[in-house]
Amino acid sequence: MEGFPGWTTQFELMWRQEQSRHASGRTRVKDFGTPIWMASYQSREMNPNEIDEWRARMNALENGMVTFRAWSKSRCWPILHPYGRYIIPPGWVLEDGFWNDDGEWLMGIPWDAPATITTEGEILTVSGGKVITTDLPVNFSIGDYIELNDKWLHQVVDVDGIALTLTPHLSVGVLVGQAVNVRKPGVLMTVVPGSVNTQTGLNGRGSLTFQATEARG
Numbered sequence: 001m002e003g004f005p006g007w008t009t010q011f012e013l014m015w016r017q018e019q020s021r022h023a024s025g026r027t028r029v030k031d032f033g034t035p036i037w038m039a040s041y042q043s044r045e046m047n048p049n050e051i052d053e054w055r056a057r058m059n060a061l062e063n064g065m066v067t068f069r070a071w072s073k074s075r076c077w078p079i080l081h082p083y084g085r086y087i088i089p090p091g092w093v094l095e096d097g098f099w100n101d102d103g104e105w106l107m108g109i110p111w112d113a114p115a116t117i118t119t120e121g122e123i124l125t126v127s128g129g130k131v132i133t134t135d136l137p138v139n140f141s142i143g144d145y146i147e148l149n150d151k152w153l154h155q156v157v158d159v160d161g162i163a164l165t166l167t168p169h170l171s172v173g174v175l176v177g178q179a180v181n182v183r184k185p186g187v188l189m190t191v192v193p194g195s196v197n198t199q200t201g202l203n204g205r206g207s208l209t210f211q212a213t214e215a216r217g
Contacts, residue, residue: 001041001068002069004041005046005050005054006041006042006043006044006073006207007041007042007073007074008040008041008070008071008072008073008074009040009042010038010039011038011039011074013037013038013167013168014035014037014213015031015035016034017029017031017032034169036213037189037213038211039072039211039213040209040211040212041210041211041212042207042208042209043208043209045205045206045207046206047204047205048205051198051204051205051206051208054198054208055208058191058196058210061190063196064190064191064192065190066190067190068188068189068212069186069188069189070186070212071184072145075143075144075145075185076183076184077182078138078144078182079141079144080138081139138182140156140164141156141159142156142157142158142159143155143156144156145182145185145186146164146182147180147181147185147186147187148170148179148180149174149178150179150181151173151187152171152173152174152187153186153187153214154167154170155167188214189212189213189214189215190212190215191210191211191212192210192213195209195210195211196209
């Protein structure tokens with residue numbers, strides 16, 4: 001959610017599963033569908049004017065009937081590329097309490113627009129939950145997010161050279177030639193009905209909290 005004056009205190013997968021306990025004590029888990037992303041939002045304390053503005057913005061989402069674009073506020077960029085920077089050397093050094101990044105801006109790289117996956121480039125293979133990237137000027141780390149085809153959000157759980165293992169498992173609709181985005185990678189979500197709270201104190205100041213889940217279909 002663009003401009004939200006706060007943080008995503010939770011951004012993780014909601015597993016759609018059935019669980020049953022066997023006599024042996026082991027819990028069996030069965031999937032009933034691919035997991036979907038869920039998020040919890042917490043704003044900073046706002047003044048009365050800001051609170052009313054964000055009440056209006058939340059009302060525009062109609063208690064879950066209208067979608068909005070959501071991403072993890074902690075991962076607007078890949079871990080090794082804060083604010084879209086390419087760091088030379090790759091490791092930052094803390095000197096006298098200040099970051100000595102010695103970095104260079106990635107000029108000419110379309111951070112604001114998705115890069116296009118080509119047969120020569122970013123995704124050469126898609127198999128068993130792994131993708132192989134070559135053209136994106138990004139050094140991926142475990143914990144990074146990647147958005148595919150403006151539709152699916154995945155998190156990197158393993159990096160083996162240029163091969164990335166992602167969760168959740170890749171959809172059958174992921175194909176070579178689709179778009180990939182690493183700047184504010186996200187998904188469409190809807191507000192969980194009844195989760196919005198904008199209660200204030202007697203001075204009119206307060207904060208906004210709400211929950212949201214991925215909207216598919």
